[in-house]
Amino acid sequence: MTHPSSTLDDTIHQRVRLGILAVLSESRRADFGYLQEVLEVTAGNLSQHLTILEEAGHIQIAKAFEDKRSRTWITITRRGRAALASEVATMRTLLDGISAQRT
């Protein structure tokens, strides 16, 4: 029998990356500036996290030129949605386990 924490995904199990996927899961797409504002991170930091998530296939990044300015739109993939759901479920299981041990 494996401990629930062994099923946690290291790619997602990081505060900012979890936040990125949580925001994207509620929208069709979000742009770089919005994510930066909501998650309160620097552009460089956010960029690093986005690259990790993109390489893992959890998000897609598209650059566009709109209203004379460059915009970066980020979309969550099906794989990203599934990974987020699994991660949240695992964390809840862990918390339930801890609560059960205490009682």
Place this chain on the structure above:
Amino acid sequence: MNADEVRESLAYAQYARNRARQDVGRPWIALLLLASLSAVSLSLTDAATSLTSLLWAFAGPLGAGAIAIYAYRRNRSSGIESSPLAYVAITLGLLTLAYTAGKIGAVFQVAAVARFGPAFIVAAGYLAVAWIERSWIVAAIAAALLAVAVAIIGFDLTSPQSKALVFGLYGITLLAVGLGLRVGRKLL
């Protein structure tokens, strides 16, 4: 990893989710409310024979269209976009159900169904959306719509009185939606 870290991660994810939901959801709820209330208003009147009905038949979709364009532009400028498909599907479903209920009531001469069926159907739809969106505004409007329908039945109000109540609710909803969008715009 300890329990506090897990709790903190979950709370952070929930905060991000709520913020996105708040920023992205409100305009489409407005669209849904406008379109559905138009249908209720229309179905409670003598469609095609009354000038008021014709006014709402055009004003409803026009209002919904204006809100949709405003919401689309607002979402684009704010940096987060929702997919309107689910809301459009819900709106169309509610419109069809409300219209069908009104027509069935009229054809089979069941006055209660003809007059109150649409209001109950739309109110039930709103309650479902309120739960999905965790929106107190939508829940309040659903409750108000139910209260209006019950008042019409309980006090056996005349048709003009019923219309006045429903149109009054429609006006209040327009104001609430307008204010909600304005407040939302300032917050973004």
